[in-house]
Amino acid sequence: MDKLARxxxxxxxxxxxxxxxxxxxxxxxxxxxxxxxxxxxxLETPVTVEVKESPKPEKAALEAKPQPPKLLTIEKLNFYFGxxxxxxxxxxxxxxxSITSLIGPSGCGKTTLLRCFNRMHDLYPNNHxxxxxxxxxxxxxxxxxxxxxxxxxLGMVFQKPTPFPMSVYDNIAYGLKLxxxxxxxxxxxxxxxxxxxxxxxxxxxxxxxxxxxGLSGGQQQRLSIARSLAVSPAVLLFDExxxxxxxxxxxxxxxxxxxxKKEVTMVVVTHNMQQAAxxxxxxxxxxxxxxxxxxxxxxIFTRPKMKMTEQYVAGNFG
Amino acid sequence: xxxxxxxxxxxxxxxTLATLCALFGLGLLFLILYDIASHGFKSLSLSLLTEDPxxxxxxxxxKGAFLGQGLLTLxxxxxxxxxxxxxxxxxxxxxxxxxxxxxxxxxxxxxxxLPSIVVGIFVYSIxxxxxxxxxxxxxxxxxAIIMIPLVTRTTESMLAMVPWTLREAALALGSPYYKVIxxxxxxxxxxxxxxxxxxxxxxxxxxxxxxxxxxxxxxxFELNMNRPVPSITVSVYQYAGSPYEAWISQAxxxxxxxxxxxxxxxxxxxxxxxxxx
Numbered sequence: 001m002d003k004l005a006r007x008x009x010x011x012x013x014x015x016x017x018x019x020x021x022x023x024x025x026x027x028x029x030x031x032x033x034x035x036x037x038x039x040x041x042x043l044e045t046p047v048t049v050e051v052k053e054s055p056k057p058e059k060a061a062l063e064a065k066p067q068p069p070k071l072l073t074i075e076k077l078n079f080y081f082g083x084x085x086x087x088x089x090x091x092x093x094x095x096x097x098s099i100t101s102l103i104g105p106s107g108c109g110k111t112t113l114l115r116c117f118n119r120m121h122d123l124y125p126n127n128h129x130x131x132x133x134x135x136x137x138x139x140x141x142x143x144x145x146x147x148x149x150x151x152x153x154l155g156m157v158f159q160k161p162t163p164f165p166m167s168v169y170d171n172i173a174y175g176l177k178l179x180x181x182x183x184x185x186x187x188x189x190x191x192x193x194x195x196x197x198x199x200x201x202x203x204x205x206x207x208x209x210x211x212x213x214g215l216s217g218g219q220q221q222r223l224s225i226a227r228s229l230a231v232s233p234a235v236l237l238f239d240e241x242x243x244x245x246x247x248x249x250x251x252x253x254x255x256x257x258x259x260x261k262k263e264v265t266m267v268v269v270t271h272n273m274q275q276a277a278x279x280x281x282x283x284x285x286x287x288x289x290x291x292x293x294x295x296x297x298x299x300i301f302t303r304p305k306m307k308m309t310e311q312y313v314a315g316n317f318g
Numbered sequence: 319x320x321x322x323x324x325x326x327x328x329x330x331x332x333x334t335l336a337t338l339c340a341l342f343g344l345g346l347l348f349l350i351l352y353d354i355a356s357h358g359f360k361s362l363s364l365s366l367l368t369e370d371p372x373x374x375x376x377x378x379x380x381k382g383a384f385l386g387q388g389l390l391t392l393x394x395x396x397x398x399x400x401x402x403x404x405x406x407x408x409x410x411x412x413x414x415x416x417x418x419x420x421x422x423x424x425x426x427x428x429x430x431x432l433p434s435i436v437v438g439i440f441v442y443s444i445x446x447x448x449x450x451x452x453x454x455x456x457x458x459x460x461x462a463i464i465m466i467p468l469v470t471r472t473t474e475s476m477l478a479m480v481p482w483t484l485r486e487a488a489l490a491l492g493s494p495y496y497k498v499i500x501x502x503x504x505x506x507x508x509x510x511x512x513x514x515x516x517x518x519x520x521x522x523x524x525x526x527x528x529x530x531x532x533x534x535x536x537x538x539f540e541l542n543m544n545r546p547v548p549s550i551t552v553s554v555y556q557y558a559g560s561p562y563e564a565w566i567s568q569a570x571x572x573x574x575x576x577x578x579x580x581x582x583x584x585x586x587x588x589x590x591x592x593x594x595x
Contacts, residue, residue, distance in 0.1 A: 118490055125415075152492030162487035165506045174501070175491045224487065231491060 071096040071234065071265050072117070077131035077141075079109075079116060086112050088289045089131075094235070099257060099266045101276035101297065103312070104286035110269045113286070114237050117267065118154040119147050135234075152179065155228030157241040161220030163212035168204050171212045171223055175231040190230055197263070198226035199256045218249025222256070229264070236260070238268040242275065254279050273313060277301050285309050351577070358574025361567035366575070371537050374562035380572055382539040386548040387576075389541055390454060390533060391523050394461030398522075399515045401462070402469025406511075409470065410477035411499055423474065429467035437463050438528035446532055454543030457533025461522040468521060472514025476507040509590050516587030520580045526551035550576050 072094040079087035087109050094100050102110040112121075119140070121127050132139045140150055152175070164171050172191040181187060191208075195201040200222040204215070212223055221241060228236055238257075242250035257266060257279055270276050276283055277297060284294040285308070293300060293309045304310045365379045372378025405422075413419030437460050445456035480503050488498040504511070529535075529549050535556060536548040550572050557569035 120486060120490065123486070123489065148492045148494055150492075151490050156487070156490035158483050158487060160481075160483055162481075162484050164484070164488065164502050174488075174493075178491060178493050178497070228491065 068095045068097055070094065071135065073132075073134040074113075075132040075134065077113075077116065077129065077133065079112060079121070079130070080128050082126045086289050087116070090286075090289075090291050092284055092291055092294055094265060094267055095282060096265050097261050097263075098281040099261060099268055099279050100282045100284065101280035102267065102269045102284050102286060103271075103273065103276050104292075105312075106271075108286040109289040110286050111239055112289075114156075114239055114267060114269050116141070117235065117237055118151050118156055119145070120156070122147060152231050153233055154235045154237060155231065155233040156237045156239065157221070157225050157228060159240040160244055161217055162224050163215065163220045165213060166211070167209050168212045168215070168223065169208040172227050172230045175227060179231055194226040194230040197229050197256070197260060198222045199252055199259075200226055216249075218245050218252065221245060221249065222253060225253070225256070229260075233264060235265045235267065238266060238270075240269055240271060243271060250275070273315070285312055287312075354570065354574050354577055357567070357570035359571075361571040362574060363571070366568065366571050370539055374560065374565055376564035378568075380548075380550060380553055380568065382536065382541075383548040383550045383553040383572070384575070385539075385541060386454075386533075386536070387523070387550045389543070390457045390461060390529070390547060390549060391519060393454075393458035393543070394465055394522055395515070395519055397458065398462035398465030398518070399469055402466045402518070403473050403511060403515075405466065405470040406473025406477060407499060409474045411495075411503070423471075426467045426471050426474075430471060432464075433527075434460075434464055434525050435527035435531075438531040441528065442531040452532065452534035452546040454533050454541075454545065454547035457529045457547060457549065458543070460528035460532045461525060464525065464528060465518045465522050468518040469514055472517070473507075473511050476510030476514065477503060479510070480506045509593070512590050513587040516583050516590065520583035520587065523583065524551060524576055524580050526555050530555070 070093045074090055074092040074094075077087055077090040078085060090109075090113060092113075102113060104110050115121055116129065116133060117140075121129075129141045131141070133141050135153075139145075164174060166174070169191055172194055173187050176182075176187050176190055181190070192201060192205075195204060200219060203219060204223075207214075212220065215223060221244075225236070225241075242253050245253070254275065257268075260266065261281075268276070268280060280297045282295065283297045283300040285292040285300065285306075287308065292312075293304060293306045295305070299305075300309060301313050304313065363379075365377070367379060367384055368381055369377075369379030370381055371383075409419045409423055409426075413422070441456050441460040441463065445459055446452055449456070484502060484506065485495075485498050488502045489495065493501075529552050533549060533552075534546040535552040536546045538548075540547055554569045554572050554576070557565040557572070560566065
């Protein structure tokens with residue numbers, strides 16, 4: 001009870017006051033233990049957030065650089081299922097060639113937000129958007145938006161792998177066919193390229209003609225990613241894409257995502273705090289449909305501005 | 319709580335009763351099959367399939383009836399299967415969660431258990447009486463009407479079994495919905511839909527009642543659909559009711575062939591599921 005009361009108090013006073021904090025406030029210690037912040041709640045285990053050692057120089061360099069340009073800008077986004085408002089005045093930038101994590105407890109609206117980007121909600125009745133998501137100067141939430149075009153620009157990877165019931169090769173070529181790319185050598189080249197990008201080529205190059213349903217779960221997930229990459233999207237949306245996989249398969253996908261930053265911008269919904277800390281450049285915490293805090297991942301995990309963020313990343317609620 | 323021994327005995331009694339009931343049901347089924355086989359094999363000969371009917375004194379065959387039945391079933395399938403598949407597609411894909419679709423689905427269940435003779439009389443009133451006589455089209459139409467709800471229902475449930483995220487994944491690649499259905503969902507559900515169609519064919523291939531009022535029968539070789547078309551099931555009905563020994567034994571043989579075909583289709587339908595998975 002005490003915890004709940006405190007949390008809602010925090011949310012009333014501090015939600016969405018600080019967005020887009022300045023970057024480049026100096027380097028952060030690689031490993032920091034987040035100390036207990038409130039005396040009333042005993043922490044069962046001290047949570048250690050590790051910012052991985054290896055990508056450190058890159059990360060540091062990235063943070064020292066000026067902020068990359070905004071690819072997508074969410075402005076005052078409200079979203080309703082029927083009369084129920086599930087996203088409340090969300091303002092959030094998605095910066096180019098970076099990974100943005102959306103974290104928050106179940107039901108906080110992070111998946112709902114993710115599915116606004118490629119208008120997945122439009123498949124179902126009784127919901128509507130208010131506000132804007134701006135991409136290339138236009139609001140992609142406009143009624144007249146070409147959803148087929150939009151979805152080929154913003155690919156999506158789901159929680160469960162979704163191999164199509166066809167061969168590995170045809171799975172990747174599927175999106176190319178939709179884009180009327182039928183020149184055989186070109187298709188072959190693009191299939192190989194996207195499988196390589198997804199770190200799957202070596203494992204499947206000898207079984208391209210076999211059914212994709214015979215691959216392991218982790219391979220199927222990388223196949224889904226390769227399939228999205230084949231149509232060269234600007235953004236890839238990951239909806240808890242590694243939560244159904246074993247740690248080794250997850251690690252392979254995380255590694256690949258960091259590699260992919262050069263070519264595509266990623267937005268990742270995750271329940272795995274360590275994953276958010278390891279791979280993302282920016283992190284946004286959501287709670288009850290509102291954005292609590294957004295900032296550079298290192299800031300969110302080591303010196304958050306909001307008490308709520310501090311508690312959430314330390315595992316104290318949610 | 320009752321004692322362990324008590325529960326063991328209750329379990330044994332229940333198991334015994336259930337086994338006896340199963341044996342009784344299966345026993346009757348095998349009795350029928352045995353009866354048909356033992357009578358049928360005696361008079362089964364190649365001439366049954368290759369010769370035209372002869373008089374009650376013996377000889378001849380039911381070539382026309384076999385071909386006629388095949389033709390009626392084929393036409394019914396060509397009409398019924400696509401209609402059923404498309405209707406099932408509407409119900410599972412476009413009409414999902416709509417009240418209209420739910421209503422149609424319930425009516426479908428009702429139509430599946432409709433006595434086939436009712437279908438026969440219905441078709442008689444719309445396709446036989448106005449046309450001035452029994453004809454093959456009416457027979458095929460009656461069979462198609464029986465087939466449509468069966469195929470609709472199986473198609474609907476097979477499509478509904480395809481995980482929704484698979485459609486979302488294809489849509490998220492920028493695929494229009496109709497392509498998702500044709501290229502992904504149908505492919506995933508293909509074996510199930512095929513099974514449904516085969517079982518529906520098996521069902522109509524053995525129907526007698528809807529044909530008696532529609533395509534009726536013909537003692538002559540006739541594959542003109544505008545005229546009465548002979549069929550095995552109606553022939554069996556007529557021959558078996560006749561006083562002539564030769565016709566009765568031909569009826570047994572024909573019944574054996576029809577049973578064999580239906581059994582084969584059913585087994586094929588179930589095997590199709592295994593082959594794909």
